[in-house]
Amino acid sequence: MIESKGYAAFDATTDLGQFNFTRREVGAHDVLIEIMYCGVCHSDVHAARNEWNGTIYPIVPGHEIVGKITAIGSAVTKFKVGDLAGVGCFVDSCRTCPNCQAGLEQYCDTGAAGTYNSLKIDGKTQTFGGYSNNIVVDENYTLHVSDKLDLPRVAPLLCAGVTTFSPLRHWKVGQGHKVAILGLGGLGHMAVKFAASFGAEVTMLSTSPSKQADAERLGAHHFALTSDPETMKSLTMKFDFIINTVSAPHDYNTYLQLLKSDGVMVLLGAPPTPSQINAFSLLGKRRTLAGSLIGGIKETQEMLDYCAEHNIMSDIEMIPMHKINEAYERIMKSDVKYRFVIDMKTL
Ligand code: NAP
Ligand code: ZN
Ligand code: ZN
Numbered sequence: 001m002i003e004s005k006g007y008a009a010f011d012a013t014t015d016l017g018q019f020n021f022t023r024r025e026v027g028a029h030d031v032l033i034e035i036m037y038c039g040v041c042h043s044d045v046h047a048a049r050n051e052w053n054g055t056i057y058p059i060v061p062g063h064e065i066v067g068k069i070t071a072i073g074s075a076v077t078k079f080k081v082g083d084l085a086g087v088g089c090f091v092d093s094c095r096t097c098p099n100c101q102a103g104l105e106q107y108c109d110t111g112a113a114g115t116y117n118s119l120k121i122d123g124k125t126q127t128f129g130g131y132s133n134n135i136v137v138d139e140n141y142t143l144h145v146s147d148k149l150d151l152p153r154v155a156p157l158l159c160a161g162v163t164t165f166s167p168l169r170h171w172k173v174g175q176g177h178k179v180a181i182l183g184l185g186g187l188g189h190m191a192v193k194f195a196a197s198f199g200a201e202v203t204m205l206s207t208s209p210s211k212q213a214d215a216e217r218l219g220a221h222h223f224a225l226t227s228d229p230e231t232m233k234s235l236t237m238k239f240d241f242i243i244n245t246v247s248a249p250h251d252y253n254t255y256l257q258l259l260k261s262d263g264v265m266v267l268l269g270a271p272p273t274p275s276q277i278n279a280f281s282l283l284g285k286r287r288t289l290a291g292s293l294i295g296g297i298k299e300t301q302e303m304l305d306y307c308a309e310h311n312i313m314s315d316i317e318m319i320p321m322h323k324i325n326e327a328y329e330r331i332m333k334s335d336v337k338y339r340f341v342i343d344m345k346t347l
Contacts, residue, residue, distance in 0.1 A: 062130025
């Protein structure tokens with residue numbers, strides 16, 4: 001077994017702390033990655049605090065991983081020792097269902113094996129995520145990372161990046177579309193960058209007046225405060241798409257009203273409790289309420305390559321590992337600019 005050290009949550013309410021554990025030996029198709037940086041996703045907070053239920057403790061969160069390959073298995077062909085590599089939200093899937101065959105492993109019919117908090121690899125061994133010094137992953141679930149970009153700023157692309165890239169591509173968002181991004185956090189700031197890069201007219205919808213200048217710097221053409229009833233009224237039926245990244249429970253109906261006829265609101269945010277939908281929010285204008293989950297391996301690579309080509313990266317605040325609990329508290333206050341990334345040298 002390979003010795004690993006990291007940070008784990010041991011229950012839903014106490015701070016994360018140091019944790020030593022083991023990972024499987026490097027198998028024929030595996031790569032061993034020395035983790036250099038790991039982004040902090042709001043999903044890590046939901047999971048560490050068991051807000052979605054089903055958390056297996058101790059949990060080592062982290063699914064925005066970049067690092068360097070330090071060993072490869074005998075059958076590995078896609079990577080060599082010394083290569084940069086990335087790992088996102090899942091590390092395996094059944095590989096045979098129609099979704100896996102279509103490169104949509106995130107929608108695997110039997111459920112993809114999460115990078116953390118999953119027993120799916122062999123039915124009994126728990127996966128541990130990127131708040132740690134190393135990880136063993138099958139090469140087919142490992143991404144190539146360009147050395148052209150600033151590595152700490154690449155880490156969040158592995159979740160926040162692909163989660164926003166994928167729906168924008170799926171719904172072919174681009175020139176001629178008016179798009180609203182709801183919530184300026186980790187996902188929201190990447191959504192603004194991609195939507196603007198794809199040629200759409202982008203409006204940032206936020207609860208935080210202090211984020212206006214940043215929204216514009218990130219590429220938003222307009223900024224609107226959702227707490228202002230007059231502003232909200234003026235935006236009725238204005239958008240073709242809304243990319244909803246809000247992490248906390250909120251009223252979807254309020255935002256559906258902002259869609260034109262045939263408009264689509266894509267839910268990316270995963271609040272822990274359900275929300276009620278008024279049928280009239282949808283049927284009066286043939287609107288669609290949709291959802292989207294991260295992205296498959298092929299699309300994640302396409303996104304990373306697109307970012308390398310267009311110099312797109314996350315805006316980050318780098319933190320040492322021991323500041324993780326403070327970072328969680330700031331995430332809960334929507335006070336992140338715009339993704340925390342852990343420098344694994346500090347572990
Ligand atoms: P984040 O950095 O905390 O950003 C969330 C943003 O939502 C906040 O910055 C804030 O933006 C807004 N917000 C928070 N509470 C709100 C409230 N009560 N009402 C209205 N707006 C509120 O989180 P993230 O990492 O981007 O993740 C966002 C959500 O997406 C989480 O639920 C996460 O689990 C989920 N997620 C889903 C996927 C997927 O595959 N679908 C992937 C990753 C994450 P303003 O200050 O601008 O209002
Ligand atoms: Zn995530
Ligand atoms: Zn599958």
